[in-house]
Amino acid sequence: MEASVLRAKNLTKRYRQGETWIEALKGFTYDFPPGVTAVVGPSGSGKTTLLNLLAGFDTPSEGEVHLAGHPLHALGEDERAGVRLAHAGFVFQSWNLLPTLTALENVAFPLLLKGVPRRERTERAQALLAEVGLERRAGHFPNQLSGGEQQRVAIARALALDPLVLFADEPTGNLDSAAGSRVLELLVRQAQGERRVVLVTHDPEVAARAERILRLKDGALVEIQERP
Amino acid sequence: METFLLVARNLKARPVRSLLTLLGIVVATASMVLFLSFGEGLRKALSAEMTKFGPQIRVVAEGTGTFGVPNPELGPEVLRTLKAHADELGIARLFPAAVMMKGSGFDPATTFLFYGLPEGITPKDLAPAAKVVAGRLDPHPDGAVVGKQKAEQSRLTLGKTLRLSRKIALPIVGIVDAGSGFANSFIFVPMEVVQRALNTTNYSVVLIYVKEGYAADEVAEKIEALIPGVDAQSTTEAVKYAERAIRIGDVIRFGISLIALVVGGLLVANTVMMSVYERIREFGVMRAIGARRGFIFRLVLLEALLLALSGGALGVAAGIAGSQVVNVYTTHAVGLALSAVTPRLVLFSLLVAVSLGLVAGVIPARVASRISVIEALGRI
Numbered sequence: 001m002e003a004s005v006l007r008a009k010n011l012t013k014r015y016r017q018g019e020t021w022i023e024a025l026k027g028f029t030y031d032f033p034p035g036v037t038a039v040v041g042p043s044g045s046g047k048t049t050l051l052n053l054l055a056g057f058d059t060p061s062e063g064e065v066h067l068a069g070h071p072l073h074a075l076g077e078d079e080r081a082g083v084r085l086a087h088a089g090f091v092f093q094s095w096n097l098l099p100t101l102t103a104l105e106n107v108a109f110p111l112l113l114k115g116v117p118r119r120e121r122t123e124r125a126q127a128l129l130a131e132v133g134l135e136r137r138a139g140h141f142p143n144q145l146s147g148g149e150q151q152r153v154a155i156a157r158a159l160a161l162d163p164l165v166l167f168a169d170e171p172t173g174n175l176d177s178a179a180g181s182r183v184l185e186l187l188v189r190q191a192q193g194e195r196r197v198v199l200v201t202h203d204p205e206v207a208a209r210a211e212r213i214l215r216l217k218d219g220a221l222v223e224i225q226e227r228p
Numbered sequence: 229m230e231t232f233l234l235v236a237r238n239l240k241a242r243p244v245r246s247l248l249t250l251l252g253i254v255v256a257t258a259s260m261v262l263f264l265s266f267g268e269g270l271r272k273a274l275s276a277e278m279t280k281f282g283p284q285i286r287v288v289a290e291g292t293g294t295f296g297v298p299n300p301e302l303g304p305e306v307l308r309t310l311k312a313h314a315d316e317l318g319i320a321r322l323f324p325a326a327v328m329m330k331g332s333g334f335d336p337a338t339t340f341l342f343y344g345l346p347e348g349i350t351p352k353d354l355a356p357a358a359k360v361v362a363g364r365l366d367p368h369p370d371g372a373v374v375g376k377q378k379a380e381q382s383r384l385t386l387g388k389t390l391r392l393s394r395k396i397a398l399p400i401v402g403i404v405d406a407g408s409g410f411a412n413s414f415i416f417v418p419m420e421v422v423q424r425a426l427n428t429t430n431y432s433v434v435l436i437y438v439k440e441g442y443a444a445d446e447v448a449e450k451i452e453a454l455i456p457g458v459d460a461q462s463t464t465e466a467v468k469y470a471e472r473a474i475r476i477g478d479v480i481r482f483g484i485s486l487i488a489l490v491v492g493g494l495l496v497a498n499t500v501m502m503s504v505y506e507r508i509r510e511f512g513v514m515r516a517i518g519a520r521r522g523f524i525f526r527l528v529l530l531e532a533l534l535l536a537l538s539g540g541a542l543g544v545a546a547g548i549a550g551s552q553v554v555n556v557y558t559t560h561a562v563g564l565a566l567s568a569v570t571p572r573l574v575l576f577s578l579l580v581a582v583s584l585g586l587v588a589g590v591i592p593a594r595v596a597s598r599i600s601v602i603e604a605l606g607r608i
Contacts, residue, residue, distance in 0.1 A: 081515060090516050090517060098234075098514070
């Protein structure tokens with residue numbers, strides 16, 4: 001059997017709030033297949049907590065997460081950062097880009113962290129910007145770009161190191177519908193080969209583009225809906 | 229390299245704040261450079277003085293400070309004894325002088341130091357490089373030869389009369405450039421005139437040239453052993469003595485400038501800390517993408533270092549400029565360039581600036597590198 005790329009087992013997260021403990025995620029178990037998987041649910045259902053744990057931003061109270069074969073639940077912060085750099089890409093709702101870097105430099109940033117030589121970095125970043133249709137905006141700073149353009153730069157950056165998993169958290173949340181559908185289109189297109197795209201959203205129209213939908217409620221996985 | 233770019237861009241993104249912080253460090257470093265340049269200047273001036281001063285030993289009455297004006301307390305027997313033992317002591321040449329100070333002693337323009345030289349001795353015997361600027365070199369038999377510096381300071385010209393006492397006055401017969409700051413502030417007159425003005429037959433000082441092959445220190449020691457009640461001060465001993473005094477001054481001056489430096493350091497720490505708090509989200513994005521703690525730590529530390537180092541470099545430049553201004557003044561006032569910015573002072577100041585940056589940057593860097601990703605991204 002092929003080793004799974006992104007797998008969670010009995011994933012549980014508890015937070016202390018004053019005197020009481022809140023269970024934000026309860027025993028989430030799932031092995032993400034290739035393609036686009038949407039995680040939906042009302043606010044407070046545990047979507048963000050799940051993404052935090054899957055990406056290794058946070059550690060679970062119980063359970064396991066394996067990303068590209070690495071047991072994130074058992075690794076330290078810096079080791080998790082290393083795994084993220086090598087195998088994961090991120091697109092957040094907003095405020096994705098480093099404001100003092102140009103679009104090109106933002107896309108090249110993960111390559112810088114990885115220690116890729118400068119020339120190679122620039123070439124790869126240029127190619128990625130072309131892929132998202134922004135080759136003409138390479139020298140622009142984030143505040144000179146529209147929201148949609150910023151998200152496309154973020155997608156290009158997420159793809160810089162050809163990750164196995166692409167995490168997107170409400171990527172169209174701050175965009176008008178035209179820009180939003182273009183960004184969504186671009187994201188869905190990235191689910192090629194072994195790559196998994198995990199799309200966290202509360203928007204049913206966005207979720208409708210996924211191959212399967214995981215529905216969370218009160219921290220528990222209540223439904224897995226496969227789409228044709 | 230890109231890390232550096234990232235840091236520079238961030239500093240540029242907040243130009244006013246960066247500039248103000250920079251200015252704080254510039255002022256702190258410049259004041260330190262200037263303070264410490266006095267010690268370096270004194271050292272340089274002193275060693276230059278010592279090479280320009282001919283005699284290697286001066287014999288004065290016990291209790292006279294190394295650079296003090298000696299009182300006429302040496303009787304003729306001192307001179308006789310020295311002459312009698314000259315050969316065995318290693319003395320090549322010696323001559324006495326009588327010194328008299330008139331005026332306040334505080335303001336160089338109104339202080340007059342009359343240096344009485346015996347017959348046959350000219351300012352050239354005191355400062356071998358002495359050259360005549362106007363008139364003649366020898367004050368004998370009844371004139372005064374004024375050091376160049378003194379002449380400018382007190383507006384003394386040939387033909388003017390100098391009064392040593394109510395009854396004794398001498399015309400200025402020469403202006404001399406002794407090539408040394410000390411000797412250039414003297415007024416050379418016949419020794420007998422000073423003695424008459426002081427109403428004594430004593431000498432203030434006996435100046436000694438040591439024979440070749442003899443160490444001035446050792447000769448001085450032998451003289452002190454031979455004649456009780458005298459101090460034989462060699463120039464090397466004077467330099468050592470002065471060095472000790474200068475070093476104490478250095479410590480005090482560094483202590484004072486340390487206050488400015490600490491304030492400068494706090495300024496850097498404050499600026500960098502503020503910039504860390506403003507960029508928490510940015511650091512969160514970096515960490516999310518995969519930046520390790522060390523990367524963020526270096527990024528913030530480099531920011532503090534860059535501020536401190538560029539501020540330090542500019543501060544050194546400002547200090548050098550300040551030192552030049554000080555020298556224009558002190559050269560005019562006392563004939564010595566008292567401030568000097570030596571390479572080792574530049575190096576020391578830059579080193580202090582860098583350590584300042586390091587110390588000021590460590591805490592913000594640590595804070596920045598320890599921010600949790602979910603907190604930074606507001607993902608709780």
